[in-house]
Amino acid sequence: MAMKLIGFPLLGVVVTAIEGATVLVTGGGRGIGKMLVEELYGRGAGKVYATARDPRTVTHPDAVPLALEVTDPASVTAAAEQAQDVTILINSAGASKAALWSQTNSLRLELRPRGIAVTGLHVAYVDTDMTSGLDAPKADPRDVAVAALDGIQAGAHEVLADDTTRWVKSQLSADLEALYPRLNN
Numbered sequence: 001m002a003m004k005l006i007g008f009p010l011l012g013v014v015v016t017a018i019e020g021a022t023v024l025v026t027g028g029g030r031g032i033g034k035m036l037v038e039e040l041y042g043r044g045a046g047k048v049y050a051t052a053r054d055p056r057t058v059t060h061p062d063a064v065p066l067a068l069e070v071t072d073p074a075s076v077t078a079a080a081e082q083a084q085d086v087t088i089l090i091n092s093a094g095a096s097k098a099a100l101w102s103q104t105n106s107l108r109l110e111l112r113p114r115g116i117a118v119t120g121l122h123v124a125y126v127d128t129d130m131t132s133g134l135d136a137p138k139a140d141p142r143d144v145a146v147a148a149l150d151g152i153q154a155g156a157h158e159v160l161a162d163d164t165t166r167w168v169k170s171q172l173s174a175d176l177e178a179l180y181p182r183l184n185n
Contacts, residue, residue: 016088016117016152019044023088024079026070029057031128033092035145037063043149049083070095088152092121108157119156121148124164137164 023040027033028050037050037060050058055065066082069075070091091100101120108118125131127138139162151159160166171179 016155018088018149018153020046021087022047022049022083022085023090024049024051024066024083024086025090025092026051026068027092028052028063029054029059029065031092031130032123032126032141032144032148033090034059035141036090036092036148039142039145039149043153047085049079049086051079090148090152117152117155119148119152120158121151121161122158122165122169123161124168 018040023045025033025036025040025048028037028048029052033050033052037048037058040048041060041062048060048063049066050060050063051066051068052058053067053069055067058065064083066079067075068079101122104118104120108120111118121144123139123144125134125136125138126141126144128141131138144161147159147161160169168179177183
């Protein structure tokens with residue numbers, strides 16, 4: 001999928017224009033992905049592809065439902081062929097978070113020479129159907145979507161969407177025992 005993000009230099013920062021953009025949101029049928037689709041249209045996105053394993057779960061009336069199973073290369077290829085006009089890609093589908101963090105950092109370096117900006121979104125528990133059985137503090141999916149799109153528009157490399165994530169990020173250079181106190185037992 002050939003993508004070129006629309007960017008405007010502002011004091012050395014690339015600002016990504018969402019207004020009028022064509023966006024593909026993986027996992028766009030529920031949770032954070034669903035809120036991202038809603039927020040993108042609220043910010044004037046021209047077209048939003050919302051992917052899901054079952055595209056019937058995409059409920060936004062203006063979104064273009066697109067079948068996608070991110071672990072199936074044939075499905076990824078088919079979605080890429082259908083959405084060749086994408087200028088912004090938001091990967092919101094579930095996967096191994098540490099692997100995605102590493103992949104996001106690699107993609108940022110690889111795609112920058114082609115004019116494609118990559119913003120990583122980091123978040124702990126979000127109040128979605130996936131976490132409905134957990135008794136833990138959860139972020140509102142709309143707040144996460146707003147923070148993510150604010151970060152994209154500002155040209156941020158990363159968005160830390162909640163207090164838990166900001167704390168974890170601050171502890172990454174500490175000894176493992178500080179991050180995982182149970183290791184001391």
